[in-house]
Amino acid sequence: MKSKCVLVLCLSAFFSLPACSSRFSTVGTQAQHGSVKLAKNLFLLDDYSEWYGAGRVKSTEEFDILKKAFALSAAKGNIGTWLGIPSMQSTEDNHMMQELIAELKPDYIIETGTYKGGTTLFYATVLEKVSKNGRVITIDIDPQVEEASKFDVFRERVTVLKGDVVSEEVISRIGDIVKPGDTVLVTLDTSHKREHVLKELQVYSKFVSAGGYIAVQCTACNVGHNPGNGPLTAVRAFLRRNKDFIIDNKRERFLFSSFLSGFLKRVK
Ligand SMILES: C[S@@+](CC[C@H](N)C(=O)[O-])C[C@H]1O[C@@H](n2cnc3c(N)ncnc32)[C@H](O)[C@@H]1O
Structure with a gap:
């Protein structure tokens, strides 16, 4: 649980960096806030696979925003x-x-x-x-x-x-x-x-x-x-x-x- 909390804090810190958020579109910025909320939700569950598995996560508002951000990013050729x-x-x-x-x-x-x-x-x-x-x-x-x-x-x-x-x-x-x-x-x-x-x-x-x-x-x-x-x-x-x-x-x-x-x- 302690390591989960540390990870959530790290994610929160990363996504709240002003230099970072200024590089993203509105959707991207929303996605960052969404991802922190999503991460918190996931890590507060003992067995997140119960919630995250079987495609259930796709219906969450947070994940939809994230997917839009990823799609925008990919459309711009930002692939690895x-x-x-x-x-x-x-x-x-x-x-x-x-x-x-x-x-x-x-x-x-x-x-x-x-x-x-x-x-x-x-x-x-x-x-x-x-x-x-x-x-x-x-x-x-x-x-x-x-x-x-x-x-x-x-x-x-x-x-x-x-x-x-x-x-x-x-x-x-x-x-x-x-x-x-x-x-x-x-x-x-x-x-x-x-x-x-x-x-x-x-x-x-x-x-x-x-x-x-x-x-x-x-x-x-x-x-x-x-x-x-x-x-x-x-x-x-x-x-x-x-x-x-x-x-x-x-x-x-x-x-x-x-x-x-x-x-x-x-x-x-
Ligand atoms: C999403 S890309 C593959 C990306 C690759 N796996 C990667 O990770 O970089 C999809 C590829 O599938 C090929 N493709 C689509 N339909 C196909 C089919 N019926 N048979 C063979 N190749 C196909 C396309 O030419 C394209 O290069």
Whole structure:
């Protein structure tokens, strides 16, 4: 409890800095106040997963304001980089993926949606530290990995497949690589429309054996630009029929995850 209070105080101090708030738009400033309130609410609960999990947080006024601020920021091109290559992820989610990679030591990380390959490079960089032979398979209809490919670890550890992630050709190529029983961590980041995500879940869950994970990205976008028609709705539909996976809310403990209720663990 003491450490929770210290963190809340630190957050409060950070968000009340005048130099900081002047750099943000009105929405951003509101978001900062909202985030302090949100943090206080969360940390006063003994088990915040009860409240934060299952996408419930998305309906809070505070989190809606935060999401608008994040969307504005992303629209301005304020996305992060890994070793200089754009990585369209929150620091919290990349950190959690790092934890999962270190824990699972996967034989394969399968990433749908490569873009510039900054996140792919991040996964490969971490994987190299914990696994002798682990590889990343990344798929995109238009992979733009010229810069990422300049890194040795990318050339040595990454297989880039060009094509539609749900095409028979791509799926069969992955089937040739991944063997039953391999430890696999999948992350889905192409289209965030319900039907497409559900299809990806159905297809890519087959490559995951017990103990492995699927990280469904942008479940937080189920509101906003994809109201009721996004990844979270797809997750719910998938889990209704597939009892081999559960939502692992503990993976959202860094609070501002875009993967709300999106870390799915295969339990059998
Ligand atoms: C959000 S970006 C991926 C960002 C990347 N994962 C990162 O963290 O930096 C989405 C990517 O999905 C790709 N994409 C969209 N629909 C696709 C599909 N059906 N098959 C393959 N790639 C697709 C786009 O070309 C785009 O590069």
